[in-house]
Amino acid sequence: MEVNMSCSESHLSYEEQLNKFISRGMLVKNKAKALERLKHISYYKIKQFSTFFMDNSGNYKQNTSFEAVIQNFYFDKNLRMEFLKCSEKIELSIKNKIAYLLGVKYGAFGYLNFSSWCDRSRPKQEIQNEELKFKKKIQKKMKLFSDNSIIKDFVINNPTETYLSIWRLSEVYLWRSIISF
Structure with a gap:
């Protein structure tokens, strides 16, 4: 042709x-x-x-x-490349600080209860919908990264947990997806 x-x-x-x-x-x-x-x-x-x-x-x-x-x-x-290196350092630091602060204040899984930490001026149903979507995304990440040692180790040591602890989640989740909450 x-x-x-x-x-x-x-x-x-x-x-x-x-x-x-x-x-x-x-x-x-x-x-x-x-x-x-x-x-x-x-x-x-x-x-x-x-x-x-x-x-x-x-x-x-x-x-x-x-x-x-x-x-x-x-x-x-x-x-x-230098900007990328710098932004990666900043991202790692921010992710670590967010995970640390959420962990201190709400514990390993308190981040899953959006109503305790997100913008409370938003309608309750909207928050619940976002929370549900977020939890589904976490489970997808856990499947997607199931070979990742951070996730694999957690699943082996915590077989009854459905979601990752905030500290482990912070290692595999892109924070730009969370910031909007």
């Missing part, structure tokens, strides 16, 4: 992709290395990072190099 497309894009070899950058005024100091980069980072990803170096006519500003664009790509990538 032939597909008829009116798109003007066509396949370009890595060499042709690099030449497209060069034809728009981009400097390439090491062609072999640039071709290697194009094999691992898509043309459009590099083009996306190169737009900062373009003038209004769509050409690259004077002395714009392929290497500078690649350097910006990796700077951005590394910056995102």
